[in-house]
Amino acid sequence: MEEKLLIGPFTQLLPLSGLPLKGAISDEKLLVIEQGGLLISNGRISEIGKFSELKKVAYRIERVEEETVCLPGFIDAHTHICFGGSRANDYAMRNAGKSYLDIAKAGGGIWDTVTKTRKETDNSLVDGIVERAKTHLSQGTTTIEVKSGYGLTVAEELKMLRAIKKANNTTPQDLIATCLAAHMIPKDWSGKPQEYLSEITENLFPILLSEKLTNRIDAFIEESAFTAYQIEPYFKAGKALGLDITVHADQFSTGGSQVAVDFGAVSADHLEASGDLEIELLAKSNTVAVALPGASIGLGCEFSPARKLLDSGACLAIASDHNPGSAPMGNLITQASLLGTFQKLSNAEVLAGITARAAKALNMNDRGELSKRKLADFCLFPTNNYQEITYHQGQLLPSMVYKNGKKVF
16 A cells, blocks of 8 residues: 655645746736645655645644645756855955956956866865755755856866766755856867867767766856857757757847757756847747846846746746855845845746746756645745745745655755
8 A cells, every 4th residue: 555644734835836837927826725735655746735635545644733834845947056165255356346357367257166176176076065055955945956167177077067966866955967068268278169169079978978967068158158159069969969958148248048049948047138139039939048146146237137038928937046156145035035026026936936947947847846746845934924935035944844755954
């Protein structure tokens, strides 16, 4: 007989199921189950509904006595939490009015993190990932995308991706690796940009598959990184191998979202510089638009045009961009709440952006909502009103977090 565990009763249970994956969402579309419960079997949801009804078929009951709101576990679809060192000096210089070029000349910027990350041992990288993942877990995040991109050689990118894989076996959360070897042109590369990309394509891509390190590649399309023309053969090679594509797009200048749509990318991330043309492109495509409010806060620049993207019919996810340079905060619910304030997003749009729509940004259909056969990933907040969660902008933290039906925080 299948053993079914019932957890509850929750003052409010918000499954976030049945919401559209594209376009605007009003709060009236949210299903709120009063005194709800989750019936769990083998790490997945068996049934969802009223606690009193589910008691009749439960094998075992785990009661939640206090006032509690239950939400799906959060999904952070864009982070860089595998790194070495700090860029606190960059932050101080930026706030003192120094430009990106000034900071780079003073030894800061992405290359500073590359230099420090290369000096890290395999074990120290793993320890750093695990420690940062613990913080994300305490904030309700049960799935975290983690990029490489601070190695920028075949050997150093492999070191990062192997560290992410090892950390994934240690953390309660799922860590989803992405190869960002095309983060920038390495300063110690003596050849042309296309030659560097060919080196990665020929010598790194096959190992990604043979060691099962990742099935995702990313590239930074920007004046300071790679052009649309330069990245084309790189993405073509990745697609030929069956790799999913995601793009750092439209952060400071436009062009990246066009590349993302042209290549059928799973997501286009950043989008702070996106205008009406880029918004329309994304809205008419199946590429998820991923807003990264942490980068806007860290850099002091405009937020992604989240409201316009939603009203145009795009699928909008929200991620933290947790990294040592532009987005050191790493608090997903705080950033999503602030984006909601400045872009006038409904609670439904904010919560969908860090659950169901974030799952779509990772091309994963087994999580992001609480419904039959989905993973039993959920977080419990000590309140009787789900609106309090975004209202407190990250100060109201989960009292418990479950992964695959097991309490992990």
